[in-house]
Amino acid sequence: MNGKRAMSRWNMTRWLMLCALAVVGLFASPSAFAADKVVLKDGTVLTGTIVRETSGIVWIKTTTGGIETERMVLPDELKSVERDAGAAKTEAPAEEKADDAAGDQPANGIKLEGDEPEYKPGVPRALVLTLGDEQNGHMVGVYMTAEIVRRAIPTLEKELGTDRTGILVLRVHSGGGMLLELQKLSDVIENELKPRFRVVGWIDHAISAAAMTMHCVEEIYFTTDGEYGGCTAFAGGADKPVEGFALEEILYMMEKISARGKHDPLLMRSMQIQMPLSATIDENGNVKYFPDATSGEMVVNPDREVLTLNAKSAERIKFSSGRADSIEELAKHMGLPEVQWVGKRVRGYPWPISKAEEMQIRFREQTKADQAAEGRLWESYGRRLAAAQAAQERDRASFVGQARQNLERIKAIFRNNPNLKLLRFGGERQYREWLDEQERILRDLLK
Amino acid sequence: MRRKHTAAMMALVAGMTGLVGVCGLGGATPALAQSSATRVDGSGPDTLIFRNGNTLKGEIVSETEKTVKIKSTTNGITFEMEYPKADLLEIKRGTRAPESKGAKADTKPTAPAAAEVKSEAKAEDAGTVGAGPDGTKYYYLSLKGEFGSQISQTPIRDAVDDAYKNGARVLIFEMDANWTQGEGEMTQDKKAFQQEFSMSRAERINDVILKHIPSIYGSAPEDRPQVVFWIKNAMGGAAFVPMLSCDRYFHPDGKMGGIGNLTEMMGTGSERVLEKWRGAALQTAMGFANWGCMPEIVIRGMARREQVVSVRYIDGKPDFFEGYPSNPGEELLTDSGKESEQDTIDQLARWQGNDVITLTADLATKLQLSKGTVSTKGELLETLGLSRNGVAVDQRVEKIFGGWADGLDRAKTRLLRILRDYQDVRVEGTWEERRAARGRQMRMLDEIMTILRQYGEGMLPRWCFQNGIPLNESGEPDINGYLNEKDKIKTEQQLDKR
Numbered sequence: 001m002n003g004k005r006a007m008s009r010w011n012m013t014r015w016l017m018l019c020a021l022a023v024v025g026l027f028a029s030p031s032a033f034a035a036d037k038v039v040l041k042d043g044t045v046l047t048g049t050i051v052r053e054t055s056g057i058v059w060i061k062t063t064t065g066g067i068e069t070e071r072m073v074l075p076d077e078l079k080s081v082e083r084d085a086g087a088a089k090t091e092a093p094a095e096e097k098a099d100d101a102a103g104d105q106p107a108n109g110i111k112l113e114g115d116e117p118e119y120k121p122g123v124p125r126a127l128v129l130t131l132g133d134e135q136n137g138h139m140v141g142v143y144m145t146a147e148i149v150r151r152a153i154p155t156l157e158k159e160l161g162t163d164r165t166g167i168l169v170l171r172v173h174s175g176g177g178m179l180l181e182l183q184k185l186s187d188v189i190e191n192e193l194k195p196r197f198r199v200v201g202w203i204d205h206a207i208s209a210a211a212m213t214m215h216c217v218e219e220i221y222f223t224t225d226g227e228y229g230g231c232t233a234f235a236g237g238a239d240k241p242v243e244g245f246a247l248e249e250i251l252y253m254m255e256k257i258s259a260r261g262k263h264d265p266l267l268m269r270s271m272q273i274q275m276p277l278s279a280t281i282d283e284n285g286n287v288k289y290f291p292d293a294t295s296g297e298m299v300v301n302p303d304r305e306v307l308t309l310n311a312k313s314a315e316r317i318k319f320s321s322g323r324a325d326s327i328e329e330l331a332k333h334m335g336l337p338e339v340q341w342v343g344k345r346v347r348g349y350p351w352p353i354s355k356a357e358e359m360q361i362r363f364r365e366q367t368k369a370d371q372a373a374e375g376r377l378w379e380s381y382g383r384r385l386a387a388a389q390a391a392q393e394r395d396r397a398s399f400v401g402q403a404r405q406n407l408e409r410i411k412a413i414f415r416n417n418p419n420l421k422l423l424r425f426g427g428e429r430q431y432r433e434w435l436d437e438q439e440r441i442l443r444d445l446l447k
Numbered sequence: 448m449r450r451k452h453t454a455a456m457m458a459l460v461a462g463m464t465g466l467v468g469v470c471g472l473g474g475a476t477p478a479l480a481q482s483s484a485t486r487v488d489g490s491g492p493d494t495l496i497f498r499n500g501n502t503l504k505g506e507i508v509s510e511t512e513k514t515v516k517i518k519s520t521t522n523g524i525t526f527e528m529e530y531p532k533a534d535l536l537e538i539k540r541g542t543r544a545p546e547s548k549g550a551k552a553d554t555k556p557t558a559p560a561a562a563e564v565k566s567e568a569k570a571e572d573a574g575t576v577g578a579g580p581d582g583t584k585y586y587y588l589s590l591k592g593e594f595g596s597q598i599s600q601t602p603i604r605d606a607v608d609d610a611y612k613n614g615a616r617v618l619i620f621e622m623d624a625n626w627t628q629g630e631g632e633m634t635q636d637k638k639a640f641q642q643e644f645s646m647s648r649a650e651r652i653n654d655v656i657l658k659h660i661p662s663i664y665g666s667a668p669e670d671r672p673q674v675v676f677w678i679k680n681a682m683g684g685a686a687f688v689p690m691l692s693c694d695r696y697f698h699p700d701g702k703m704g705g706i707g708n709l710t711e712m713m714g715t716g717s718e719r720v721l722e723k724w725r726g727a728a729l730q731t732a733m734g735f736a737n738w739g740c741m742p743e744i745v746i747r748g749m750a751r752r753e754q755v756v757s758v759r760y761i762d763g764k765p766d767f768f769e770g771y772p773s774n775p776g777e778e779l780l781t782d783s784g785k786e787s788e789q790d791t792i793d794q795l796a797r798w799q800g801n802d803v804i805t806l807t808a809d810l811a812t813k814l815q816l817s818k819g820t821v822s823t824k825g826e827l828l829e830t831l832g833l834s835r836n837g838v839a840v841d842q843r844v845e846k847i848f849g850g851w852a853d854g855l856d857r858a859k860t861r862l863l864r865i866l867r868d869y870q871d872v873r874v875e876g877t878w879e880e881r882r883a884a885r886g887r888q889m890r891m892l893d894e895i896m897t898i899l900r901q902y903g904e905g906m907l908p909r910w911c912f913q914n915g916i917p918l919n920e921s922g923e924p925d926i927n928g929y930l931n932e933k934d935k936i937k938t939e940q941q942l943d944k945r
Contacts (some may be wrong), residue, residue: 134654175727205734207727225657225734238716274719306722308730311708311737326666350658350666376931383938390942399941 008392022079036060037082050081116344116352118398125160126167127342127354128202128327131224132174132210136364140209141178141419142371145289148417152356153192159342159354160197167339169330170217176208179233181419183253185213190260202330203228203320207308215268216260221333222320229308231271236402264289267319270300277301279317282309287318327351363416370420372401375411381406385438388445407438478863490646494539495519495530507540530899558758582836585617586610587824588844593851594624594685595648596905602851604843610672611663613840617833618660620674621824624685626705637682639795642708642803646731647922649687651904656691659675677827678817682805686749687732693740696827697808697817706732707803709750725751741816742767745780748804752784756804758814767815780814851905858902863914865891865898868923878945884938893932899924 048062132138160166279297301307314320322333343352388399505519676689682705748756790800811817
């Protein structure tokens with residue numbers, strides 16, 4: 001066999017194989033048969049395969065120009081969903097799925113299946129909404145955001161009612177985070193939650209920005225191992241405390257937030273700077289604070305230290321109204337002889353899981369998975385883009401397609417949690433500029 | 448044309464990666480959206496038969512409408528993987544005892560197998576069984592080994608689940624952590640002057656006691672089991688665990704402390720920022736101590752070298768105060784540790800230093816921070832009133848902790864071998880040889896990730912660092928780095944032309 005004929009036969013075989021695979025690929029394409037329709041409020045209709053739904057958020061896979069993209073649609077954007085019940089659901093490639101399990105799909109997603117009780121009319125309803133958790137994440141601004149709390153409000157109104165009898169327990173577990181989120185969070189609690197519900201803080205672990213966020217709440221309870229404080233602002237490392245005018249601004253912001261929660265501003269101040277604090281409780285139970293360690297009858301914060309309260313010390317100065325390690329104990333402290341806890345009982349959770357709470361858990365699960373996958377997706381995108389740029393014309397479209405898939409997943413990450421743009425790009429504008437540039441590059445590669 | 452070509456290439460990639468995936472431990476199987484046939488027969492282990500012909504034997508630990516989770520062992524390493532039923536041709540089930548209620552709990556590798564459980568109490572009764580006609584059921588957990596490695600949250604949680612399933616109302620934790628440094632032959636006892644305020648692992652273990660126990664037993668005080676600690680060695684991070692219960696007993700040689708470097712451990716920088724961190728860490732420890740009847744000033748004396756603490760006794764009760772003794776009957780517990788007050792080597796060698804508080808059996812008893820000193824387990828059970836009327840329901844506990852420790856050892860050995868082998872793979876030769884080499888690399892990466900997912904928590908940062916295993920921000924092995932490496936190999940393969 002001469003070389004030319006052999007090459008020709010190899011090419012023919014290869015071509016036939018590719019054609020066969022093309023047919024397989026076409027059939028395997030998620031939108032080849034799919035006819036799910038997601039109609040957005042702005043009139044856009046997305047046709048493809050709904051691949052996931054949770055807490056009102058819908059992920060739909062569509063194909064445009066042979067390129068698959070996955071779009072996440074938030075409840076605010078969504079008008080309606082039309083499902084094609086007969087459409088065959090196709091699975092992601094096995095390898096991709098296996099990697100996703102530890103990547104950009106929540107791994108070991110918590111199963112929130114359980115029974116929801118029937119609610120009696122006339123009995124106040126309460127629910128626990130967690131801000132941060134140990135399993136998924138708790139950084140303020142990333143896992144504990146104003147946006148996800150705000151997204152839950154319509155659901156909260158359905159679950160707790162709109163007659164202001166509903167009790168919203170904000171259970172905090174966070175070691176702090178981004179300072180710029182705390183005013184937003186405080187505003188959501190003050191302006192949007194408090195007018196609607198009786199808002200209660202249940203402190204499990206509230207350090208730094210988490211404590212500052214909760215300081216607008218008047219009614220506070222602690223778990224036995226709860227702590228609250230350590231609100232010193234710094235940038236990056238221990239050698240970069242916020243100083244001067246910027247520090248004064250933060251101190252002033254917290255004076256105003258202290259007023260919202262009806263807390264003496266000296267208390268928060270001693271959590272922010274090394275200010276000693278003592279207190280005296282008068283015969284009527286009123287607490288008077290002194291900005292030194294000697295004037296009051298009890299030392300709240302010794303010299304040179306930055307204050308963090310624990311369950312006992314918080315109770316002693318009446319910042320905490322009691323210690324509760326279960327919702328039953330909490331209800332007792334709140335003076336509720338009868339209360340209905342909204343949500344379904346789920347094994348492994350010490351309180352019922354409401355739909356609003358499920359939204360928070362899912363958001364954190366997704367954010368955790370996204371954060372874990374983001375760096376990898378980023379590098380993968382860069383590799384595929386470089387491959388597309390280096391590839392010969394016949395192979396380029398494939399690599400562009402793969403790069404675009406990575407890009408769509410990166411976009412989905414930032415849609416789920418817009419605050420992640422701040423960490424990666426520094427802001428919305430920079431993100432937009434970067435995205436436009438990438439879209440242009442990918443378009444040009446296919447010209 | 449371009450569209451078809453793209454689809455073809457994507458299908459090609461999917462096919463290739465699928466092929467790689469089925470061979471690796473962590474790899475899934477090629478997915479085809481069809482329902483699977485399920486058969487119940489046979490004896491011995493359960494067997495999953497995949498559509499691509501692969502089989503996997505093990506024990507099905509959970510199952511939903513769409514997925515099945517199986518526990519299996521390969522190369523001596525136990526792992527659990529969940530597979531879509533769509534990928535399966537058949538499920539062959541081995542014979543076994545009926546599944547108990549408790550076995551539905553989410554568990555990790557050492558979770559009790561339904562077939563193996565010899566329960567004293569029926570699972571349905573679990574959590575509601577108190578002292579029955581045959582006495583109080585208790586569960587004894589011996590926490591031995593390196594804290595954060597053999598003593599880790601997963602086996603403890605599994606043991607607690609087992610205790611619940613068997614109706615235990617008293618959980619006894621014997622804390623006997625190695626207060627050692629170094630690995631293997633280099634291991635030696637740490638000394639009295641070595642302090643390690645290391646709380647991260649203790650927080651996870653304490654979560655099992657503070658959060659997991661109420662979540663299965665019930666959160667009302669009457670539902671929770673009694674938690675008892677018997678301290679042999681609770682130094683360093685291990686000291687934070689027995690802080691959780693007032694029912695604390697000491698062995699005559701028992702020690703609790705070694706956390707006295709809080710002031711120094713935060714490094715240098717702005718005192719204000721450092722104080723923020725110190726305060727938060729101290730109060731987290733205080734949170735634990737609030738459960739365990741330990742006053743804040745004692746925790747301060749254990750954690751901060753500069754803290755001066757003394758004690759006097761009022762009506763026989765200890766009254767701790769900050770500062771030096773100034774009246775008869777007052778005793779110094781810890782001085783400032785500065786200059787002339789710094790502990791000397793002869794004091795430290797005899798565990799008599801007082802720069803920080805280290806609780807010994809005698810001191811803890813004197814300060815009423817211990818309920819008693821007992822030399823043996825039998826004596827402890829006697830003290831607790833369990834030696835005659837108690838019923839031990841901890842038949843599986845050794846298997847749980849032994850299984851974890853053995854699995855961890857094997858996982859570490861296997862991991863090091865794969866990492867070495869990985870370095871030896873040469874991607875060279877013909878296209879087929881290069882592809883095969885990359886396939887080997889990806890299978891190795893799959894196996895590395897499976898091991899790390901199962902046993903990563905027991906691999907201490909020091910060991911990972913010594914063996915070139917990258918760590919994430921939480922100080923745990925970073926699986927993402929391996930995922931990234933795998934993606935890189937995939938791209939290289941796609942770019943590689945015949």
